[in-house]
Amino acid sequence: MHLVRWSQHRRGRVGEGVLTGRAAGQRGSGAGTAKDLLFADAGLERRDGALLLSGVPLVEVAEQAGTPAFVYNAEAIRDRYRSLDIALGPVPHRICFAVKANGNLAVLRILRDLGAGADIVSSGEMARALAAGFDPEHIVFSGVGKTADELREAMRAGIGHLNVESAEELELVARIAEAEQAQVRIGIRVNPDVTTKTHPYISTGKSGIKFGLPTDQVVSAAEFVLRHSRLELTTLAMHLGSQLMDPEPFRQGIRRLLELVDRVRRAGITSLKVLDIGGGLGIRYSDEPTLEPAEFAAAIVPLLAPAGLTVYLEPGRFLVGSAGVLLTRVLYRKHSGGKEFVVVDAGMNDLVRPSHYQAYHEIVELVEQGRPGSKVDVVGPVCETGDFLALDRDLPGLKAGDGLAVLGAGAYGFVMASNYNSRTRPPEIIADNGKWWVARPREQVEGLFNSEKVSP
Numbered sequence: 001m002h003l004v005r006w007s008q009h010r011r012g013r014v015g016e017g018v019l020t021g022r023a024a025g026q027r028g029s030g031a032g033t034a035k036d037l038l039f040a041d042a043g044l045e046r047r048d049g050a051l052l053l054s055g056v057p058l059v060e061v062a063e064q065a066g067t068p069a070f071v072y073n074a075e076a077i078r079d080r081y082r083s084l085d086i087a088l089g090p091v092p093h094r095i096c097f098a099v100k101a102n103g104n105l106a107v108l109r110i111l112r113d114l115g116a117g118a119d120i121v122s123s124g125e126m127a128r129a130l131a132a133g134f135d136p137e138h139i140v141f142s143g144v145g146k147t148a149d150e151l152r153e154a155m156r157a158g159i160g161h162l163n164v165e166s167a168e169e170l171e172l173v174a175r176i177a178e179a180e181q182a183q184v185r186i187g188i189r190v191n192p193d194v195t196t197k198t199h200p201y202i203s204t205g206k207s208g209i210k211f212g213l214p215t216d217q218v219v220s221a222a223e224f225v226l227r228h229s230r231l232e233l234t235t236l237a238m239h240l241g242s243q244l245m246d247p248e249p250f251r252q253g254i255r256r257l258l259e260l261v262d263r264v265r266r267a268g269i270t271s272l273k274v275l276d277i278g279g280g281l282g283i284r285y286s287d288e289p290t291l292e293p294a295e296f297a298a299a300i301v302p303l304l305a306p307a308g309l310t311v312y313l314e315p316g317r318f319l320v321g322s323a324g325v326l327l328t329r330v331l332y333r334k335h336s337g338g339k340e341f342v343v344v345d346a347g348m349n350d351l352v353r354p355s356h357y358q359a360y361h362e363i364v365e366l367v368e369q370g371r372p373g374s375k376v377d378v379v380g381p382v383c384e385t386g387d388f389l390a391l392d393r394d395l396p397g398l399k400a401g402d403g404l405a406v407l408g409a410g411a412y413g414f415v416m417a418s419n420y421n422s423r424t425r426p427p428e429i430i431a432d433n434g435k436w437w438v439a440r441p442r443e444q445v446e447g448l449f450n451s452e453k454v455s456p
């Protein structure tokens with residue numbers, strides 16, 4: 001399979017040279033290195049060579065909490081949410097955080113406190129969202145393979161919208177609603193057949209992939225809903241893909257949804273209230289130009305405003321991705337087969353994105369040592385050649401014991417972590433204006449197998 005280095009449209013080496021054009025201009029500063037922009041997105045700064053996140057010295061966190069460890073900047077998450085909320089101000093809207101990006105209860109609580117809703121895809125995520133205090137009314141249940149049990153649970157919990165993805169799912173929803181005597185608000189997730197420029201694994205709005213209902217089945221699905229007194233069609237929804245930097249596919253998708261709104265209304269269905277345009281806003285992982293909320297809103301608001309519908313957005317990565325770092329420590333350095341390897345204590349089980357999507361994550365020292373740099377592979381302890389955090393990366397001379405921060409680890413980091421090699425998953429820590437606290441402790445080894453039996 002052809003795998004692109006999809007977040008690596010690099011015009012120069014990260015951290016070197018001055019960016020010109022969009023990326024620099026967006027900050028209004030006129031100039032700034034790519035690393036400055038990454039630091040600004042995360043809320044990172046250097047003081048006397050030491051790296052601080054939301055004013056918290058990360059070397060202190062690494063020493064006290066150990067490594068590997070995820071640390072999330074609460075203030076950066078709040079900033080992101082507010083910037084999107086303000087940009088969408090001209091249209092009635094709700095920002096439903098995609099819990100799949102980061103399900104930590106403390107992170108969910110930060111977003112709930114700002115007024116966010118939640119986008120969930122399983123009963124596990126539903127339980128998390130409810131435990132974090134989200135109003136069930138403000139939860140959207142998405143997902144291509146919801147089970148009967150999950151649908152029943154969602155109805156009992158009074159989840160705001162069930163976004164269905166197939167005619168068979170819709171029939172099942174109708175049967176369960178009848179049995180439960182529940183009134184259910186339905187969204188139809190449409191596959192608008194829009195091409196996006198992102199990694200093929202996370203492009204989800206194109207025809208021929210498993211997501212959504214094809215446009216030619218939408219009206220008949222809407223008529224099915226109309227025939228069932230327990231169901232009400234409130235929403236047409238889409239989700240085009242993830243890590244999108246171009247507003248044009250959103251515009252195309254919205255236009256297709258609006259055409260369908262018209263067709264559904266012409267079929268006599270007057271209950272539509274919400275247009276759910278999914279998630280997908282990308283973030284900066286290296287020196288790529290980003291899609292800023294104002295630019296995003298300027299592209300879509302003119303299409304959305306005349307429709308008179310409430311706009312739902314389901315961002316995950318945009319709200320939390322840049323706000324998180326993964327702390328790790330160098331275990332060994334070695335030279336083999338003409339290559340330099342830096343072996344660290346975080347592996348693909350902690351952060352799978354580099355090996356799964358060939359994703360680029362910037363890596364920086366917790367304390368700058370000023371040693372001359374070289375090209376190295378940063379690899380983990382897991383027994384697979386694909387276990388790496390960075391390949392052929394220019395990094396300052398690193399030695400055993402040095403602490404590092406892997407940036408952009410706030411989304412699809414811990415949530416995709418596994419216990420492969422019977423490794424315990426790292427703690428999750430919140431840094432907030434000079435203070436930090438452990439929101440989820442490091443797993444204990446016994447917890448990995450204490451429910452197992454050695455005989456019947």
Ligand code: LLP
Nearest residue numbers: 098142239242243279280314315316317412
């Ligand atoms: N809504 C739906 C229906 C989704 O499927 C997704 C993500 C989102 C919202 C949030 O997308 P975001 O705003 O975070 O791009 N593990 C991959 C990303 C998978 C995204 C899956 N769906 C990664 O690490 O890049």
